Amino acid sequence: MMLGRAGLRYHLRQPWQAALAVLGVALGVAVVVAVQLANTSAERAFQRSAEALQGDATHRISAGTAGLDEAFYTELRRAGVRPSAPVVEGYVTTAGGEPLRLLGVDPWAELGVRDAVASAALAVDPGRWLSRGGMAVLFQPEAERLGLGAGDPLPVEAGGRRHELEVAAVIEPPDELTAEGLRDTAVVDLATAQAVLGRHGRLDRIDLVLPDGEAGAAALERIKARLPQGAVLEEAGEGAAALDEMTAAFRLNLTAFSLLALLVGALLIYNAVSFSVVQRRPLLGRLRAIGVARGQLFRGVVAEGVILGVIGTLLGLPLGFALADLLLGLVTRTISDLYFVLSVRSVAPSPGALAMAAALGVIASGVASAGPAWEAATVTPRTALERASLEAKARRLVGPLGIGGVGLMVLGGALLWGYGGGLVAGFAGVFALLVGAALIVPWAVRRLAIALARPAGALIGAPGRMAARGVAAGLSRSGVAAVALVVAVTAVIGVSVMIDSFRASLATWLDSTLSADIYVRAPAETGSVPPTLPEGLAADLAAVPGVASVGTSRRLRVPSEYGEIRLRAFDHGPAGDAGIVYKHRRAWAWSAFQAGEAAYITEPFAAHHGLAVGDSVSFRTPEGERRLPVAAVVRDYTTSQGAIYVSRAFYADCWGDGLINGVAVYAEPGADPEALIGALRQAAEGQGQALQFRSEAEIRARSLEVFDRTFAVTRVLQLLATIVAAAGVLGALLALALERTGEVAVLRALGLTPWQVWGLELSRTGLLGAIAGVLAVPPGLLLAAALTGVINERAFGWSLQLSVDPALLAEAVALATVAALVAGLYPAYRAARVAPGEAMRED
Amino acid sequence: MQLCGLSKRYPEGDTARVVLDGCDLDIHRGEALAIVGPSGSGKSTLLNLVGAMELPDRGALWFAGQDLAQLSETARTLFRRRHLGFIFQQLNLVPTLTVLENLLLPLELNGALDADGRRHALALLERVGLQGRDASFPEHLSGGERQRVAVARALVHGPGLLLADEPTGSLDGDTARVVLELLDELRRERGMTAVLATHAGEVAAKADRRLALGAGRLQEAAPA
Structure with missing residues (x-):
């Protein structure tokens, strides 16, 4: 109880530290929630649409783009295959330029197959269907969106041809499935759909409701015997499943990116909880001295981490909802660009996705606090008071951690390049690479900072030496921040190089394949x-x-x-x-x-x-x-x-x-x-x-535009991971600034001006950022090779030529440096404002 | 240096704690002045004011014809850099600089880091008994060694005024005596003015003059 109270008061006295940890979790959870919600919303919209269109159909007959001769449907009806419903379906563009699905049906045949569609179609007097063409029935939400009512004209364009339809009726969707699944849909009769979509005399498919058991098997045999050449009879869900499968790799890619953001968020929690432990070492030592058991300390610190995680998760869930709105637009546009027209208007709450993100946030917080909690539990009253012992411990740890990191990277390499595993194995390899690289970072930061102390000293004197050695000496504080930054920048390099390589491969391909001068199409x-x-x-x-x-x-x-x-x-x-x-x-x-x-x-x-x-x-x-x-x-x-x-x-x-x-x-x-x-x-x-006439150059430019749009969602996720990492650096620097108040006071007493303190602090943070940036280059390139040569091939089948622009690498190093410098501004400001007298007063 | 009617108070909740209440003091060139008093009496505050590290609420600090309390932050920093040497009870050394680099820091800040300065720093290091430790970092030194480095650093750029706040407060008896002897010897050799804040009689005994600080005011202290 008392321990909990002491922990709570500690965080209340250092609110920024707790706030940054909470922010890290909140952002990490928000990104996971957003991606999951965007994915599930898109998937749900697709599933609902597929379900609504499938209705009670058990099987379907189709023949690809060529379609079926409508005479075949008549033959089936005559053979007693009922219920059976012919469909002609396609997209048209409304006057507002939005896609509208035209669902052409035989109103009477829909009964028993898609009752909701039948009720919509039969809302119009059957006599009117027979006597007039060009009539459409809209569901209420779609009519409202388009601002149309019964009797209004509905001009549409399909394949470059304009058609004047008329809204014959507007009806309330009979159930939720229809409301969701048939949004953006206008129900028309077969002849209208055939005329508008240019499929005269053809049907896209015939949906069937066949009984179970022997009767169904017999019916199947009967239909198969009549199937025309080129037609196929399949179970009704197969087409939708195949379409869903198309986007699976794309959605898995997004999920992997969201987990990356959570990984960086978890590092931030580790950062924050470990600072809180490090700064309380003397207190923890005293608690141990008065008899607090190791288990009690361990549980107390883990509980603190979990509480921060729960608060962050609670904030991250609504934030994720808001972010999902933004991502959903990007995700559906990408799916529509690459796969099929998909219309999703709003984020659908998914309890599963929310629960998964919440569990990840809390579990990641618990796991991230376990390390610092162990440190807290094993502290001895004597060593607790020695900062040097902590740094010595950190220095001892970096070697074994680095060796572990190398091992993980080798494992990651084996998963990626060693044998032909699937996409999941590929992503496991990518994560092993990233985590392995992260474990090597503290060792490499220390080595690089020590090596840079002499040249930095020669360049700008004592402040340069202090900055470089300060980075190496504060490893127990700044190490984790550096790791978070390296992971984020590694991802930026890896993904950017992959996108650049992809773009370059596409551009090269376009150059070769667009051999004509002008292209004409509808x-x-x-x-x-x-x-x-x-x-x-x-x-x-x-x-x-x-x-x-x-x-x-x-x-x-x-x-x-x-x-x-x-x-x-x-x-x-x-x-x-x-x-x-x-x-x-x-x-x-x-x-x-x-x-x-x-x-x-x-x-x-x-x-x-x-x-x-x-x-x-x-x-x-x-x-x-x-x-x-x-x-x-x-x-x-x-x-x-x-x-x-x-x-x-x-x-x-x-x-x-x-x-x-x-x-x-x-x-x-x-x-x-x-x-x-x-x-x-x-x-x-x-x-x-x-008709559309486009020059080769225009097609090329438009293709690259679609490409860039496709990766907009990836860039957003990249940016979020970098922001989370920058928040980590800010936390680390604030903690360091707090600890170094005494040291800064001595320097100020010796005659360092506030501007020189600014310079010193920013040199330190800039150096940390630059080192992190440089360290991110090798794993970033490895990641790029993995994404370009392995993940892309396993997910999409494209082989891409790896092309690395040195300017991009320089940008990434600059990004890390600037992120660290921006994060270092406030800590530097605080340090420059240290009043030496107040800090040194020992009355 | 002349202190005229210096007052300083610190807010404590809704009230304020008066630490100095109209202190007057003349510090004579070349003298060693000890300010004695119990913990919390305001010794460190007085030293901080003399060192231009804090500003008084009222009063003036005259040095070379200038009131330090009226100077800008930068001017006060430059005053400290050129004219003062500090020794604190702890937190004295910059942990990321070696022993020699700690000594060279005041010279570098004053633009005097040349071969002569380096030789002078090494000689001073030998004088405080730390020859061969120039490349060590503070964390590898004992408390007494660190304080000896602090003494050397406070003197290396030849300041006119040395301020020492409980310079032996964190050391054991024998080590404290060694550091104190060293400080006194080097100060006398250089004819430096020194102000020492202490509650240790042994430190005060080394001073030429002793003043007691109590209830915010200074008064002559009994001989140690």
Whole structure:
């Protein structure tokens, strides 16, 4: 009781120290909460949407982008396969430029499959559905957001074509699942969806509700017997699961970053609790002398740490909620940029995520206090009064700690490069590297500071020597702060180099792959089905003066042995394979590809499915299942799920249509791109579809813009980890300043001016920061190598060329120095204000 | 140095504790003056005022025609740097400087760190019996050794006034005697003025004049 009271009063007398510890935990917990909430909110929104769209369906029939002939649905109904519901689904853009999901259904068929959608559709008089097209039913929240009511026009754009819809009815969502899962959705009839989305006569899928047991098995057999070529029958949840899996690596990456922030936060707690122990050593020694048991001291100090942790956690949870709002925007934008359209309006409270973050905060605090608590418990009354004994102990510890650190780094290296483990093993390796490097830091700080004392003395005299030796001598205080700073800066270097390498690899790839001068496609491509371009467009554009040749591309999703996969069919014309960046290939690859006798696969596809040149891939086409040998593995940064490339000739042979999604225009030498774009626009006029003409330079710039947006969330997390570390340094410096009041008073008495004290203190903190920055470079580069060469490949399948910009390393060292200097301003101010007389008075 | 009507009080909650209450004192060149009194009587405060480390609430401190109480912080710092040598009871040495570097610090601050200064510092170190310990750090010295270094450092730049606050307060009897003899010997050799705050009779006995501080005022003390 008395011990607890003494501890409480100590923290009340040193409120800044306790406040910084609390801040460290709060920030660490907030980052974990924010990332977890952003992740779970995005995941929940996706799951709810998938559930609402799935309804009671047990199975679905689909055929990728090509879709199913609607006659097949009629055939199924005639065969008695009911309930069954056809769906045409896609994204359009509203007048405000926001994506809106168009869910095209047969209102009567929805009964028994998606009752909520049926009730929405049947809110409109059935006669109106039959007599008029272009009607849409909105749910109340979406109608409010768009500011629309029944009878209002709803202009939308899809694939460059404008369509005038009308809000036929606005209804309250019948349940919470519909409210959440079908937000941003307009329910329309099949014909309207087909017209707007350009899928005349086609269905995206047919949802089925099949009974369990033998009856269901029999029904399945009956349907399979009727399945057209290229179609696939699967369980209803499989598609959603595959989409969810796509983002798993991305979400795991974010989680790893949030744990990094918590690790730095835990170091801060260790810092704060260990200061409080160090400063109370004489008191603890006296307590031991009057009979307080070791266990009592140990429990008391751990309890203090846990209490600080609980307060920090309680503050961190709401802070995390606020931060989650910011992160959610970045996360959903990244998912929408990279994977699929995802709309999440608000952070969904997740008790699991909150409980996990709270537990981590409190446990990390307890674990972080255990070390200082042990120090407190083992203190002897005699050594407690000797500062030198503490520093000697710290000096003795740094060697073994460093050896342990080297061991951990070797283990981390083995996990990363030693054998082909998974992503989790990769992250374990990264953390082992980071913790290993952290353990070496105190030893290295001491060595470097001692080595720098002489040159610093030669440069600026006694203050330089004092600053350098002060860093080495105060290791028991400043060591942990230095560790926190090194960990944060290591992460900054590692992640920045990885992002730079990724960007450089992408830019190099874009330079090679954008071999045409102008690219034409439909604007505002949202959703998984890219809009097609008018027939004959390629020929019209090829005839424009100044055009040397044109190439075409077709992108679609097709069912395969690996689930639904992306297929890209193209014909680069005379440019041949100039725009393809090969990683591995057969000598005969291009000729076989052109002849439709071989396929290329992208790097991520090869990595995800364990394929290489010489293997084969098969997928379903309207002409039945086709298997092609893999003649090349190519670099492609457009999608982390990977894709298969086939020639246009092969596509025409299997799909038998002339649909294209893009045209690549190769200009004649000397042609002015701007003038040519004008001429191309003119040639394309009258097609009834708005088109987008972009120069190679514009595409390149936009691609890099999306890339930068993708990593915005990573940069935010990096910044937070650095702020947490800077708070640690501030705590350490304040504690040191408090202890060194007497020393500063002597210096002031000897004639050091307040400005010289400023200089001395800032030299010390700047030196600590600079040393931390320099020490962060080697582990930072190792981390970069791990993230670039191992984590990225395991998570996404991309191999990246490691490129290190020396300026970036210099920036990181400067960041550490500036962070330490900023953190050192207040302690230096305090030190400069030390009144020598007051500090030295011993009346 | 002349102290005229010096007063100093410290706030204690809602009231104030009067430590010095109109003290007058003339400190003569070359004399050794002992200020005696029990703990808490204000000896250290008086020394801090003489050393321009604190400012009086009232009164003046005349030195070379200037009232130190009216000087700026920087001017007072420069006064200390050039004219004063300090010895405290503890916390004397800078822990991150070696013994020799501690000695050289006042010379460096005064811009006098040259080969002669270094030779002088080493000679002084030999004089206080610490030859060969110049590269040691304070934490490796005994209490007596540290205080001998403090004596050497207080004298190394040839200040006119030496202030010593309980210079032997933290030492055992024999060690205290050795340090005191050394301090007295070196001061006399250099003809320095010294003000010593102490409650130890043995220290006071070495002084030329003794004043007792009590109830905030100075008065002649009985011979030691």
